[in-house]
Amino acid sequence: xxTTVTLTxxxxxxxxxxxxxxxxxxxxxxxxxxLHGPRFGCGLGQCGACTVHVDGAAVRSCVTPIxxxxxxxxxxxxxxxxxxxxxxxxxxFIEEQAVQCGYCINGMIMQAKALLDSNKKPTEEEIRxxxxxxxxxxxxxxxxxxxIQRASASxx
Amino acid sequence: MPAAILTRRGFLxxxxxxxxxxxxxxxxxxxxxxxxxxxxxxxxxxKTVAPDEVDGFVAIDASGKVTIFSGxxxxxxxxxxxxxxxxxxxxxxxxxxxDVIQGDTLLTPDQGTTWGSLSIQNGGTQIRQAAxxxxxxxxxQGAQRLGVKRDDVEVRAGRVVAKxxxxxxxxxxxxxxxxxxxxxxxxxxxxxxxxxTIVGTPVPRLDIPGKVTGRFTYMQDFxxxxxxxxxxxxxxxxxxxxxxxxxxxxxxxxxxxATVRKGNFLxxxxxxxxxxxxxxxxxxxTWSEWKGLPDEAKLWDFVRTSKVVKDEAVQTVGNSADALKxxxxxxxxxxxxxxxxxxxxxxxxxxxxFRDGRLTCWSASQATHLLRQQLAQMLTMKAxxxxxxxxxxxxxxxxxxxxxxxxxxxxxxxxxDKPVRVQWMRADEHGWDPKGPPTLFDYxxxxxxxxxxxxxxxxxxxxxxxxxxxxxxxxxxLAGLPADPAFPGNIQQSLAIPYGIPNVKATxxxxxxxxxxxxxxxxxxxxQNTFANESFLDxxxxxxxxxPFEYRRRLLKDARGLELLERLVKLAAWTPRAAGAAKAAGExxxxxxxxxxxxxxxxTYVGVVADVDVNTKTGAVQVKRFFVAHDCxxxxxxxxxxxxxxxxxxxxxxxxxxxxxxxxxxxxxSLDWRSYPILRFPEVPQVVIDLIxxxxxxxxxxxxxxxxxxxxxxxxxxxxxVGARLRSVPFTPDKVxxxxxxx
Numbered sequence: 001x002x003t004t005v006t007l008t009x010x011x012x013x014x015x016x017x018x019x020x021x022x023x024x025x026x027x028x029x030x031x032x033x034x035l036h037g038p039r040f041g042c043g044l045g046q047c048g049a050c051t052v053h054v055d056g057a058a059v060r061s062c063v064t065p066i067x068x069x070x071x072x073x074x075x076x077x078x079x080x081x082x083x084x085x086x087x088x089x090x091x092x093f094i095e096e097q098a099v100q101c102g103y104c105i106n107g108m109i110m111q112a113k114a115l116l117d118s119n120k121k122p123t124e125e126e127i128r129x130x131x132x133x134x135x136x137x138x139x140x141x142x143x144x145x146x147x148i149q150r151a152s153a154s155x156x
Numbered sequence: 157m158p159a160a161i162l163t164r165r166g167f168l169x170x171x172x173x174x175x176x177x178x179x180x181x182x183x184x185x186x187x188x189x190x191x192x193x194x195x196x197x198x199x200x201x202x203k204t205v206a207p208d209e210v211d212g213f214v215a216i217d218a219s220g221k222v223t224i225f226s227g228x229x230x231x232x233x234x235x236x237x238x239x240x241x242x243x244x245x246x247x248x249x250x251x252x253x254x255d256v257i258q259g260d261t262l263l264t265p266d267q268g269t270t271w272g273s274l275s276i277q278n279g280g281t282q283i284r285q286a287a288x289x290x291x292x293x294x295x296x297q298g299a300q301r302l303g304v305k306r307d308d309v310e311v312r313a314g315r316v317v318a319k320x321x322x323x324x325x326x327x328x329x330x331x332x333x334x335x336x337x338x339x340x341x342x343x344x345x346x347x348x349x350x351x352x353t354i355v356g357t358p359v360p361r362l363d364i365p366g367k368v369t370g371r372f373t374y375m376q377d378f379x380x381x382x383x384x385x386x387x388x389x390x391x392x393x394x395x396x397x398x399x400x401x402x403x404x405x406x407x408x409x410x411x412x413x414a415t416v417r418k419g420n421f422l423x424x425x426x427x428x429x430x431x432x433x434x435x436x437x438x439x440x441x442t443w444s445e446w447k448g449l450p451d452e453a454k455l456w457d458f459v460r461t462s463k464v465v466k467d468e469a470v471q472t473v474g475n476s477a478d479a480l481k482x483x484x485x486x487x488x489x490x491x492x493x494x495x496x497x498x499x500x501x502x503x504x505x506x507x508x509x510f511r512d513g514r515l516t517c518w519s520a521s522q523a524t525h526l527l528r529q530q531l532a533q534m535l536t537m538k539a540x541x542x543x544x545x546x547x548x549x550x551x552x553x554x555x556x557x558x559x560x561x562x563x564x565x566x567x568x569x570x571x572x573d574k575p576v577r578v579q580w581m582r583a584d585e586h587g588w589d590p591k592g593p594p595t596l597f598d599y600x601x602x603x604x605x606x607x608x609x610x611x612x613x614x615x616x617x618x619x620x621x622x623x624x625x626x627x628x629x630x631x632x633x634l635a636g637l638p639a640d641p642a643f644p645g646n647i648q649q650s651l652a653i654p655y656g657i658p659n660v661k662a663t664x665x666x667x668x669x670x671x672x673x674x675x676x677x678x679x680x681x682x683x684q685n686t687f688a689n690e691s692f693l694d695x696x697x698x699x700x701x702x703x704p705f706e707y708r709r710r711l712l713k714d715a716r717g718l719e720l721l722e723r724l725v726k727l728a729a730w731t732p733r734a735a736g737a738a739k740a741a742g743e744x745x746x747x748x749x750x751x752x753x754x755x756x757x758x759x760t761y762v763g764v765v766a767d768v769d770v771n772t773k774t775g776a777v778q779v780k781r782f783f784v785a786h787d788c789x790x791x792x793x794x795x796x797x798x799x800x801x802x803x804x805x806x807x808x809x810x811x812x813x814x815x816x817x818x819x820x821x822x823x824x825x826s827l828d829w830r831s832y833p834i835l836r837f838p839e840v841p842q843v844v845i846d847l848i849x850x851x852x853x854x855x856x857x858x859x860x861x862x863x864x865x866x867x868x869x870x871x872x873x874x875x876x877x878v879g880a881r882l883r884s885v886p887f888t889p890d891k892v893x894x895x896x897x898x899x
Contacts, residue, residue, distance in 0.1 A: 002410065019410035023430040031429055036377040037370025041501050041550075042582040043433075046829040049501055077370035090368045097360060097795055100803055101232025101551030102367030103502045109368060128837040135829060137501045138232055138551040139806030141840040143799065 005070045009033060010079025021067025026050045028066045029076060037077025037106045041135075048107035048134035052076050058114035077106045080113065089113055092151035093144075100138030107134045112148045120155055122148075200262055200514070200543065207265040210293075210338040213286035214243070220314050220328035222247060222254040224287075227267030228279030229259040230363070231522060231552040233859055234796035235275045237361045241792055242280045245354040246287035246347060249314035249327065259524040259546025269523035269625070271554065271645075271676060273760070273857025276792055280855060288344040290336055297330050349790065349851035356851060358795035363548070375520040375549040375558075376505045380575035383507065384413055385429040386568045387436035388578065389422040390588060391634075393446035393822035394672075398422060405438040415439065416571045421635040423568050425576060433581070447821035449671050456492055459596045462667040465620045471652035474659035479611035483602030487699055489692055491597040493684040493867075493885045494816035497826070498677055499834060502550025503585035504557035508565035509575035514541045519562040520549025526626065527559050531566055534632040534639065553807070554645075555627045555675035557589040563629035583827040590627050590675030591817055593619045593644050595684040599692040607700020608710055611659040614692070616685060618647050619670035627675045644674035647681025650864060653689055654754045655711035671819065679863040682756065683808065687885060690751040690868030694875065703732040704750045704872065716787060717754055720761045720848060724750075724785035727846045728765035745770045747877025751865035760861040761787040761848075764805075766869035767841075770877045772896060775889030779809045779841040779870060784862055786845065789853035801862045802843045808866035810835035813887050 005016050009029070016028050024043070029035045029052065038061050041049030045063040052061045053075040081087030086094070089109050099105050108131065115122055115130040122130070127148050136144065205225070206212045215223045224243045230236040236256050244251045257263055259270075267279045291311060298316025299309045308320050317324040349355070366372035391398065403415040406424055411431025416423045422441055426432040450458040480486065506519035515537065521527045524544035532539040549558060561578050569576040580588075596617040604610035621643050628639035648664035697707040705725055712718055724730070728748070747770065752763040767781040782805045791797055814833055818826045826832035871882045880895035 018430075019428065020430060020434070027428075027430050030377075035370065036373070039374075039502060040376060040579065041503075042829060044582060044828055046582075047501055077368075081369060083365045083369050083371060086365075086369070093368045094360065094364050097364060097799060099361070099364045099367050100234075100799060101501075101548070102363070102372065103232075103374065103500070103550035105367055106370065125838075128840070131837040133836075135501060135834060135836070137499050137553075137807065137834065139803035139810075139840075140799070141806055141835075141837055142802050142843055145837070145840075 005066050007069050007071060008073045009035070010074070010076060016066065018066055022065045024062050025052070025064045025066050025069055025074070026061040029061060029074070035076045035078050039103055039106055041103070046135070047104070048111060049104050051107040051110040051134070053110060053114065056117065058111050077109060080109065088154050089116070089148070089151045092147040092154065096143050096147040096150055098140060098143035098147035100140045104134060104136045108136070108144050112151070116148070116152055116155065121152055124149065203263055205261070205263065205265045207267065207282065208340050210286045210289050210336045210340055212265040213283050214290050214336065216290070216327050216331050218328045218331065218333040220249070220253060220326050222249055224254060224256045224283060225264040226256055226258045226279060226283060227264045227525065228275040229270045229522060229546045230548060231270055232548070233275070233800060234361050234793065236363060237359060238276055238792045238796060239280060239283060240362065241354045241359055242284050243287050245352055246284050247291050247314070248311040248347070251354050251359060253314060259521070261524050261528050261542070261544045266525035269526055271522060273755070273860040275857070275859070276855050277759070277857045280792065284346065285342060285344060286340045288346050289338055289341040292341070292344045293336060293338055294327055294330055298325050301325050301330060352851065355792050356790070356849070357793070359793055361796065373547065374502065375518065375547040376502055376579065378507055378518055378547055379577070380507055380509055383575040383577050384425040384427065384572065385432040386423050386425040386565065386576050386578045387432045387581065388564050388584060389424065389436050389439050389441060390584065391420060391443045393443065395448055396420070396443035396446040396822070399442040399444055402440040405440065406435040409434045409438055414572055416568050418567060418571070418635040421567060421631055423564065425568060425572055429579070449819055449821050451821070452819055455594055455671070456596055458671070459594050459617050459667070462617070462669045464665045465668050466666040468648060468664040468666065469661070470648050470664050471660055471662040473657065476611045476613045476659040476661040479659035480600060480602050480613065483610060485603040485699070486600065487603070487695060488598070488600045489695055489883060491599070491688040491691060491883045493595040493687060495594045495672060496592040496677060496811055496815050497586060497817050497832060498553050498556035498589050499832065500550040500552060500556055500585065503580035503582055504561035504589070505549065505577065505579045506558065506562035506565040507575060507577045508562065508569040510569055510573060514543070515566065516543045516545065517562050517566055518545045518547050519558050520547060520552060521558045521562060522552050522555065523559070527562060530559065530626060530629055530639070531563065534563060534629055534637045535566070535570065536638070553678035554680065555590060557585050559627070560588065560630040563631035567631045567635060586827045586832055587824045588630055590642065590673040592677035592680065593670045593674040595681070597688040599688065601692065601696055603696060603699055607702055609657045609696050612653065612657045614651060614662045614688065615665060616648065616651055616663070616688070617665045617667055618681065619644050619674045620666040620668060621646070627673065642674050645676035645680040647676070647684070649685070649756045650682035650753065651685040651689070652757050654714065654717065654757055655693070655708070656713050657711065672817065672824065678807065679860040682860065682864045683867065686751070686753050686864040687867035687871070690753070690865065691871045691883065694749070694868070694872040695881065698875070701734045703734065705730060706732060708750070708752055714754065717752070717761055720763050720785050720787050721752065723846050723848060724763040724765060724783060727785055727844060728783035730765065743771060743773050745772060745877040747873040747875065749869045749872025749874070749876055751868035751872065753861065753864050755861040755864065759856040760858060762861045762865050764862070764865045764869045766866070766873040768870060768873040768877060770874055770892065772878060775892035775896070777813055777870070777874060777887055777892060778839065779813070781842045781844065782866070782869070784843065784845045785848065786858070786862065787848035787850065788856040788858045788861070789850050790855040791847060791849045792855055794847055794849070797847060797858050798845055800858050801845055804860070804862035805843050805866055806835060806840055808863040809841060809870070812867040812870050812885055816886055
C-alpha cells in the first residue's frame with residue numbers, strides 16, 4: 001500500500017513516498033535519495049555490500065523493509081564523511097589503498113565503524129571475526145584489516 | 157560530468173595542413189576517474205579510434221590538459237591510474253594533468269578485451285608509444301617555435317624548453333587546440349627508465365577517494381532520464397521452452413509497465429526497481445521440462461568420455477613414448493579442477509537506449525568493442541550504429557554476466573522504445589554467468605638415475621574453442637537470435653612446462669561438449685594447468701626424495717627463473733628437506749609447499765611458498781601464509797602491483813579450498829553465497845611479497861600469473877603436512893579426509 005515514510009538520513013529528514021512499505025531500505029536510499037554508498041550485492045543479507053547504520057547498529061539494508069525504519073536514524077557511507085572531510089576509517093582506507101573494485105568497501109567501512117564504536121582497539125582476530133559476513137571477491141582482505149587497524153590506532 | 161562531446165561542428169580542416177581541430181572542452185572533467193561516468197550524448201562524438209593514429213590515444217587541449225583514450229578498462233585493478241602514470245611519464249607532463257577515458261567504442265581504440273594480464277603489457281605499451289610519438293613531434297615543433305636546434309630542447313612538465321636560452325613554450329600552446337594528426341611511430345624513442353619520476357612509484361589510485369566516500373559512479377548507479385527498471389525471468393532449466401505466460405498478477409504490481417517476451421526470453425519492466433523485482437516474482441511462466449545436464453556425481457566420467465574434436469600438441473620434446481617404455485621408475489596421476497563461477501560481488505547491470513535508430517549501451521563489459529559486434533549480430537544492425545560505453549562495475553575477473561545483462565537491456569529497450577536498466581539478481585549471476593569449465597588431466601613420468609624426470613607426458617581435457625573469441629549472449633540464445641558458439645579462451649596455455657626434461661609431450665584434447673556455457677575466468681586454463689604441472693612435479697620430487705627447490709633448480713636453465721627461486725628461498729626462510737617428508741603431528745599438522753611458473757612460458761615469473769595447517773580430524777585446511785616472489789619486468793606502480801598479487805592469492809585460495817558450481821540435470825543449483833561460499837576474513841592468509849623490479853625490461857602482466865601457482869602450492873603443502881595428495885580442486889574437508897585414508 002502506497003505510503004510516505006519519514007526517517008532521518010545522514011542527519012536530514014527524508015520523506016519517501018513508497019508503493020510498498022516492504023520495499024527494502026536499500027532501494028529508497030539508492031533510487032529515491034540518490035545515495036550510492038550502500039550497494040546491491042545479493043538482496044539476501046549474505047554479502048554485506050548494502051550495509052548502513054540504523055540507530056547506530058550496522059544492518060543489511062537489502063533485507064530491511066523501509067516501513068521498519070520510519071522515525072529512525074539512518075547513516076550511510078556518504079554521511080560518514082566526504083572527500084573533503086574524511087572519516088578516520090575512510091582516510092585509513094585511502095592511506096592503505098584498501099580497495100580493488102571497491103564494490104564491497106561500503107560494507108567493510110560501515111561494519112568496521114560498528115566495531116570501532118563498541119571496541120576502540122580491536123585485535124586483528126576481532127576485526128576478522130566482525131567482518132566474517134562481509135564478502136570481498138577481489139581479495140582485498142589483508143589491506144582492509146590493515147586499514148581498520150590504522151583507523152583504530154589513529155583514534156584517541 | 158563529462159557531458160559536452162566533440163561534435164561535427166567542431167570538426168574543421170584547416171587549409172594547407174593536415175591538422176584537424178576540435179574542442180575537447182568538457183569532454184571529461186578532472187574528476188572523471190573519481191566521481192563520474194560518461195553521460196549520454198545526444199550528438200555522437202567524432203574522433204578517430206584508429207590504433208595507428210596518435211590521436212586515437214592522446215589528445216592535448218590548448219590549456220595543456222591531456223586526455224588518454226584507453227581501450228583497456230579498469231576492472232578494479234588500478235589500470236586507470238597505471239595508464240595515467242605511463243602517459244604522464246612518457247609525455248613528461250604532471251600526473252594531475254592527465255585524464256583517462258576507457259572503453260568507449262566511439263572514443264577509444266580497440267585494444268582488445270581487457271583480459272590475459274595484457275592491459276599494461278600490450279595496452280599500456282601502445283599508449284606509451286603514442287605518447288612518445290607525440291612528445292617527439294612536440295619537441296621538434298617547439299624547437300622550431302623557439303628558434304633553436306632540435307638537440308637544444310627538452311621537455312619539462314609539459315613545456316618544451318631551450319636548454320641554451322631557458323625560453324620555453326607549453327604543449328598546449330604548440331598544439332593550439334588542434335589534433336596531432338600523426339601516425340604512431342613505432343621507432344619513436346622511449347624515455348630512459350633511469351629518468352622516470354612517475355612510472356615505478358606508488359602513486360595512490362585515482363578512484364579510491366570516490367569509492368570510500370560513496371561518490372564514485374559504478375555502472376549500477378548509472379541512470380538515464382525516463383529510464384525503466386527491468387528484471388529478467390529465466391527458465392528453471394537451461395534449455396527449457398517457454399510454454400505460456402500469465403502476467404495478470406504482475407500487472408497488479410505498482411509501477412508495472414510491460415512484459416517482454418521473445419522466444420524463451422522473458423522480462424518485465426517497471427517504473428521503479430522494486431516494482432520490477434516484484435513484477436518478476438509475480439509472473440507465472442510455464443516452461444517445458446529439460447534435463448540435459450550430465451549427472452554431477454559422474455562429471456569426470458562425462459568429461460573423459462566427451463567426444464574429442466581435436467588433439468593439439470602443446471609441447472613436444474624428444475620422444476616421451478620411447479622414454480617411458482624403457483624406464484624402470486615411473487609414476488602417473490590424474491587431476492581435476494571443478495567448474496567455478498566469477499562471483500562478482502555486484503551482479504551484472506547495464507543500461508540501453510535507442511534513439512533515432514541508433515543504440516547506446518552502457519555496461520561494465522571488459523570488451524566493449526567485441527560487445528558492439530555481438531549486439532550488431534544479435535539485432536542484425538550495423539555496428540556503426542551502436543555505441544558501447546564502459547562504466548566501472550563490480551570486480552570483473554573474466555567474461556562474466558556483464559555482456560549478457562547488456563544484451564538483456566538492449567532487447568527490452570528495443571521492444572519498449574525506452575531507456576532500460578537491467579540489474580541481475582544474485583541468482584541470475586550465480587546461475588547464468590558463464591563458467592570456468594571442468595578440467596581433467598592425466599600425467600605420466602619416468603624418473604632416471606638421481607631422480608630427475610627423463611620423460612613427462614600430460615594430457616588435458618578441455619572444451620573446444622571455435623574460431624571466434626566470443627561467449628554467446630544469453631538473451632540472443634533464449635530469443636533465438638543470431639549468436640556465435642562459446643569460446644572458453646586459450647586454455648591450453650601453460651600446459652607446456654618451463655623445465656629442461658629431455659622427453660616431453662603435452663597434449664590438449666579439445667572436447668565437443670561441456671555441461672555449462674564456458675568462458676574465461678581469471679587465469680583461465682593457466683591456473684588449472686599449472687596446478688596439475690606443479691603438483692605432478694612435486695610428486696616426482698617426492699619420488700626422487702629431493703627438496704622441491706633443489707629439484708626445480710636442477711631442471712631449470714633460465715637465469716631469471718633461478719634468481720627468482722633464490723629470492724623466494726630467502727623470503728620464505730626455506731629449510732631444505734626431502735620433499736613431502738610428512739611430519740609427525742597431532743590433530744593439526746603443518747606443511748609448506750612450493751610452486752613456480754613462467755607465465756605461458758614467455759612472460760611474468762612467479763614463485764610461491766604456502767604454509768598450511770591441516771586438521772587431520774576434520775579435514776579442514778587453513779592457509780596461514782603465502783610468500784610470493786614476483787618478476788613482471790618493469791613495474792609501473794609497485795603498490796598497485798602488490799594489491800593485485802594479494803588479490804590473486806586470496807581469491808585463488810578461495811577457489812582452491814572451497815569453490816565449485818553445483819548443478820542438477822536442469823540447472824545450476826549453487827545460486828547464492830550459501831551454496832557457493834567464498835573465503836571469509838577469518839580464513840584469509842597473510843601475504844608476504846618480494847617484488848623484483850627490472851625497470852629496463854618490458855612491463856609484463858600481473859593480473860593473473862600469481863593465481864596460477866596458488867593451487868599447487870597448497871596441494872604440495874598439504875602433502876608435506878600429512879602425506880596425502882590432493883588431486884581434485886577444491887580441497888574440501890571430505891576430499892582431504894579421503895586422501896588421508898589413502899595416504
